[in-house]
Amino acid sequence: RTYSFTWVEGHNCVEVFEKRMSSIMRSCRAPAASLWLSRHASNQANRAFRNVDGPYTAPVVKTPIPGPKSKALLADMDQIMQTGAVQFFVDYERSHGNYVVDADGNVLLDVFCQTSSIFLGYNHPVMKDVFLDDKNLLSMISRPALASFPPVDYAQQIRDSLISIAPKGLTQFTQMMCGSCSNENAYKAAFIAYMARQRGKPLSTESEEYKTAIVNQPPGCPDLSVLSFMGAFHGRTFGCLSTTHSKAIHKLDIPAFDWPIAPFPVLKYPLDQFKRENEAEEKRCLEQTADLIDKWNKKGSRVAALIVEPIQAEGGDRHASPNFFLGLQKLCKEKDVVFIVDEVQTGGGNTGTLWAHELWNGAESPDIVTFSKKFQVAGYFFKPHLKPKEPYRIYNTWMGDFVKVAMLKKAMEEVRKEGLLALAKESGAVLLNGLRTLETRYPSVIHSARGQGTFCAINCHTPAVRDQTVQKLRNKGINVGGSGDSAIRFRPTLTFQPKHAHMFLNTFESVLK
Numbered sequence: 001r002t003y004s005f006t007w008v009e010g011h012n013c014v015e016v017f018e019k020r021m022s023s024i025m026r027s028c029r030a031p032a033a034s035l036w037l038s039r040h041a042s043n044q045a046n047r048a049f050r051n052v053d054g055p056y057t058a059p060v061v062k063t064p065i066p067g068p069k070s071k072a073l074l075a076d077m078d079q080i081m082q083t084g085a086v087q088f089f090v091d092y093e094r095s096h097g098n099y100v101v102d103a104d105g106n107v108l109l110d111v112f113c114q115t116s117s118i119f120l121g122y123n124h125p126v127m128k129d130v131f132l133d134d135k136n137l138l139s140m141i142s143r144p145a146l147a148s149f150p151p152v153d154y155a156q157q158i159r160d161s162l163i164s165i166a167p168k169g170l171t172q173f174t175q176m177m178c179g180s181c182s183n184e185n186a187y188k189a190a191f192i193a194y195m196a197r198q199r200g201k202p203l204s205t206e207s208e209e210y211k212t213a214i215v216n217q218p219p220g221c222p223d224l225s226v227l228s229f230m231g232a233f234h235g236r237t238f239g240c241l242s243t244t245h246s247k248a249i250h251k252l253d254i255p256a257f258d259w260p261i262a263p264f265p266v267l268k269y270p271l272d273q274f275k276r277e278n279e280a281e282e283k284r285c286l287e288q289t290a291d292l293i294d295k296w297n298k299k300g301s302r303v304a305a306l307i308v309e310p311i312q313a314e315g316g317d318r319h320a321s322p323n324f325f326l327g328l329q330k331l332c333k334e335k336d337v338v339f340i341v342d343e344v345q346t347g348g349g350n351t352g353t354l355w356a357h358e359l360w361n362g363a364e365s366p367d368i369v370t371f372s373k374k375f376q377v378a379g380y381f382f383k384p385h386l387k388p389k390e391p392y393r394i395y396n397t398w399m400g401d402f403v404k405v406a407m408l409k410k411a412m413e414e415v416r417k418e419g420l421l422a423l424a425k426e427s428g429a430v431l432l433n434g435l436r437t438l439e440t441r442y443p444s445v446i447h448s449a450r451g452q453g454t455f456c457a458i459n460c461h462t463p464a465v466r467d468q469t470v471q472k473l474r475n476k477g478i479n480v481g482g483s484g485d486s487a488i489r490f491r492p493t494l495t496f497q498p499k500h501a502h503m504f505l506n507t508f509e510s511v512l513k
Contacts, residue, residue: 049418052121052495054096058503059477060107067104095122098493098500100479108474111504112481116313116345116491117373119411124495126414130406139402146175147399154402161409162377167355167365170381175400179344179372180235183307185394186368186380187239190305190338191224192393193386197336202389225257225296227289227306227337229264231315231484234307234342243307246315246484260292260303264312265320269448270436282324289328293335305338306331310356313345316484317457319450322360329362338386341366348374349415349494352425352453359452374494376411377404420494428453430498431490434505442512445469454496457489472511478504 066074066088073089089103098121100110110118120127130136144151151157162173174189176182203209213220228234228243235241236250242257244250265282268274293303308328312318332339346356348371353359357366367386372378377400388394415421428451435449435458448459460466466486473480483489492500 049423049495049497050125050414052097052124053099054123056096056099056107059099059109059507060105061475061477062106063104065102065104065106065108065474067102067106069103073103092122097121097124098496106477108477108479109500109503110479111490111492111496111500112479113491113493115373115481116348116350118493119348119374119376120414120420121493121495124414126410127407130403130410133406136403136406139406143398144402145397145399146402147395151402157402157405157409161405161412162379162381165354165375165408165412166381167357167369169365170369170383172382172384172387173379174382174394175377175379175405176372177396177398177400178235178378179342179370180237180240181396182344182370182372182378182380183234183243183340183342184237184239186307186340186370186382187226187243187305188394189368189380189382189386189388190226190340191222192388193338194224194302194304194336195222196389223301224304225259225301226340227260227262227292227296227303229262229308229312231264231312231318232307232309232342233312233314234309235344246312258301260296262289262292264308264315264318265324267319269450271450278321279323282320282327286324286327286331290331290335293331293337297335303335303337305340307340307342309342310346310351310359311452311455313489314483316459316487317450317489318484319452322362325357325360326362329366332367338368339366340368340370342370344370344372344378345491346455347371349421349424350374350428350453350455350491352421352428354421356452356455376407377401415494418495423497424453424494427492427496427498427501428456430501431504432456434501434508438505438509438512441509445512451490454490454492454501457483457487460486460488462486469511473507476507476511478507 070088074083074086077083077086091101091103091105094101098110100108100122102108110122139151146154158173162175163171166173174185176185209220211220212218226239226243228245230245232244233246233250234243236244238254239257241251241254242259245261263285265278265285267278267281271278289306293306296303306328308325310325329339331337341357343355343357347354347369351359355369357369368380368382370380379400431454432449432451435446435451435456439446439449439458444461445465446458446460450457460469463486466482466488470480470482470488481489481491
């Protein structure tokens with residue numbers, strides 16, 4: 001068949017073209033590799049990006065991965081610590097851009113990037129510039145306790161970096177050290193605000209609440225809860241584990257709070273073929289969420305907050321529609337529940353927007369948005385009414401890292417200058433359409449391609465096949481990660497281009513064959 005398209009300047013023709021051709025290819029099962037290459041070769045000819053990949057243009061594999069040097073280093077480290085999570089040892093000095101180099105000199109295209117935490121690529125020159133500034137070096141030498149003894153320009157640094165990327169309406173910010181402690185303290189902020197609303201007046205230090213809190217008893221330590229979802233991952237600290245439900249090993253042997261756990265939608269793919277079934281599934285999950293809030297409130301463990309990920313990343317890259325999330329937000333308003341969105345893994349631009357929840361097109365932002373990973377700094381943004389009135393209620397010694405704030409500022413300057421959010425959409429379209437084509441060619445191995453921007457995933461039919469596929473890709477010079485029981489997830493840098501996507505797709509097909 002021959003199809004004719006007319007290019008209209010000023011319109012989003014790339015997106016329309018990709019969607020239309022994807023539909024055509026699925027209907028006639030047409031080979032598409034030449035189509036991706038021709039379209040994107042012409043498009044890329046007019047765009048020039050900073051070369052961040054250094055001397056590397058393709059993977060180079062010299063040994064099996066992990067190689068002998070990585071294995072020797074692992075044996076040495078195993079004598080002093082738990083090493084079961086180590087994949088291979090990295091030569092960070094030789095790694096550049098989208099390529100990671102291991103201890104044995106193997107060069108891999110990294111589409112996983114330290115579990116989605118590399119923003120612009122390895123050894124990016126802009127990030128190196130941060131450490132050429134004497135002020136930043138001095139902050140590393142004399143690391144400030146930011147909540148008590150902040151640098152003289154700290155407020156301005158926060159405005160120039162973090163406040164400049166804040167979700168709309170979230171004018172307040174608390175910095176933390178990691179994603180888990182961001183979520184942990186977001187729960188505390190929700191509890192504090194909830195009880196303040198219930199009391200309606202300040203407490204005296206002679207009150208019963210003060211006297212009972214010190215010995216872990218009510219009313220000072222009230223029976224409150226946070227609602228979470230099956231498949232969720234919000235961290236491994238104590239409170240976060242009670243809202244994490246992705247893998248049992250994370251929770252084994254750790255006491256947990258009796259907090260409500262709602263079902264998260266399990267969608268069927270392709271989405272356009274299962275519209276009615278998926279709408280019914282999301283409706284079922286929303287109804288059960290409302291029922292659980294009522295049930296916990298009736299039994300005296302009032303639900304003060306609800307936390308959800310825009311995409312359940314660790315749980316298997318499980319998506320839901322904007323209508324589902326907006327339904328949750330509406331439910332939280334009706335039930336006087338703080339609506340927390342965990343953007344620890346989805347925040348930072350891989351979805352083609354700085355915040356994944358922007359894709360919902362809601363009238364207002366969530367009450368709290370937590371973040372970490374790609375942003376280099378961690379913490380949470382929140383609405384003004386959630387700010388504790390008393391000091392030291394949300395507090396630790398460091399309260400973040402001043403140098404990481406400087407790194408974020410530099411990184412965001414590069415994102416805006418180079419148009420990297422648009423690049424994530426463009427590269428993501430190549431990646432996702434490629435995955436969709438491959439699943440039609442190899443349906444006995446992979447299925448359910450899905451994603452937003454370059455935040456993509458595809459399922460294998462069994463966990464064993466997924467693990468074998470990840471290892472085979474690694475031995476061909478591609479580093480990817482698993483998620484959930486059987487998904488392969490993709491978390492590249494923001495400098496990941498269509499050429500990198502093509503490189504991956506070609507290698508992936510060679511493994512699938």
